[in-house]
Amino acid sequence: MTPTPPQSSPLPSLSPSSPLSRIRIGSAPDSWGVWFPDDPRQVPWERFLDEVARAGYAWIELGPYGYLPTDPARLTEETERRGLRVSAGTVFTGLHHGPAVWDRTWAQVADNAELARAMGAEHLVVIPSFWRDDKTGEVLEDRTLTAAQWRDLTALTERLGREVRDRYGLRIVVHPHADTHLDTEENVARFLDATDPGLVALCLDTGHYAYCGGDSVKLIETYGERIGYLHLKQVDPEVLARVVADEVPFGPAVAQGVMCEPPVGVPALEPVLAAAQALGVELFAIVEQDMYPCPPDKPYPIAARTRRFLRSCGA
Numbered sequence: 001m002t003p004t005p006p007q008s009s010p011l012p013s014l015s016p017s018s019p020l021s022r023i024r025i026g027s028a029p030d031s032w033g034v035w036f037p038d039d040p041r042q043v044p045w046e047r048f049l050d051e052v053a054r055a056g057y058a059w060i061e062l063g064p065y066g067y068l069p070t071d072p073a074r075l076t077e078e079t080e081r082r083g084l085r086v087s088a089g090t091v092f093t094g095l096h097h098g099p100a101v102w103d104r105t106w107a108q109v110a111d112n113a114e115l116a117r118a119m120g121a122e123h124l125v126v127i128p129s130f131w132r133d134d135k136t137g138e139v140l141e142d143r144t145l146t147a148a149q150w151r152d153l154t155a156l157t158e159r160l161g162r163e164v165r166d167r168y169g170l171r172i173v174v175h176p177h178a179d180t181h182l183d184t185e186e187n188v189a190r191f192l193d194a195t196d197p198g199l200v201a202l203c204l205d206t207g208h209y210a211y212c213g214g215d216s217v218k219l220i221e222t223y224g225e226r227i228g229y230l231h232l233k234q235v236d237p238e239v240l241a242r243v244v245a246d247e248v249p250f251g252p253a254v255a256q257g258v259m260c261e262p263p264v265g266v267p268a269l270e271p272v273l274a275a276a277q278a279l280g281v282e283l284f285a286i287v288e289q290d291m292y293p294c295p296p297d298k299p300y301p302i303a304a305r306t307r308r309f310l311r312s313c314g315a
Contacts, residue, residue, distance in 0.1 A: 025057065025310055026286045029045075029060075031052075051199070059284065060085075060087070063090070065091075065111055070111075086116065088122075089110045095160065110167075123229055124167075127180070128177060158200060177208050177209050178253075201227070204220065206232055207235050229286075230310045234260055243256060259291070273313055
């Protein structure tokens, strides 16, 4: 089923004077156009750290493993002198392929989790693999999982949550993402209903969920106890309608500007933040604006304006 652009939430906006005391704002290499450990079109990691701190953020994610220094001592030195702390690492997985991919998956998870733990993080963001190539659009597999693949996905994600918790003391937060099998409201609900809340939490990315037709406020209100982490992102509804109609792969859609600077896109972030605050738990809300590839001077002004906007919301 082709996803449709989301409708705006009917909830009232959060007053600019209302403090979001339980929300910890951060940013990520993604907001600087960083998708890969090494790419000549990406800004150097030193520039990312300098600019994310100057833009007013105190928390960062590690981004693709190898982009930032992987030696904990060096990374600690680099982050501490800029007043930064690490909230999470990130891994891509293809667990719906079953036990045959476990060893390969765990090898990359272990590297990421080890560094995240060493940096004082408490979370590991887990993103499912793409069903079509995010650059070329080549279809890699069927976009719909079989019943057996769903069982493998849920069972192995629970195993991953248990292993990451027991070995590294981290909580996995699974990230629904465009062009993956965990995308629409229906698929996210099916995944949550089939997994153990004690082992598997959700990283709600407001932009990806909107991209796939979902309502972030509704998800928070329905599955609040499963929300363990937030990515703050917006989509341009006009660009979204075009790329969905034309079945444009996610990578080219990003290059066309489908992810946009708040507050001009959807979903409105004020009601999302208000709903998250109402959960009564501490939550990271990490700003991500997919912009790969982008000119090196583009990210910083956007990051600074976005931080000011979020402060105006009380965050």
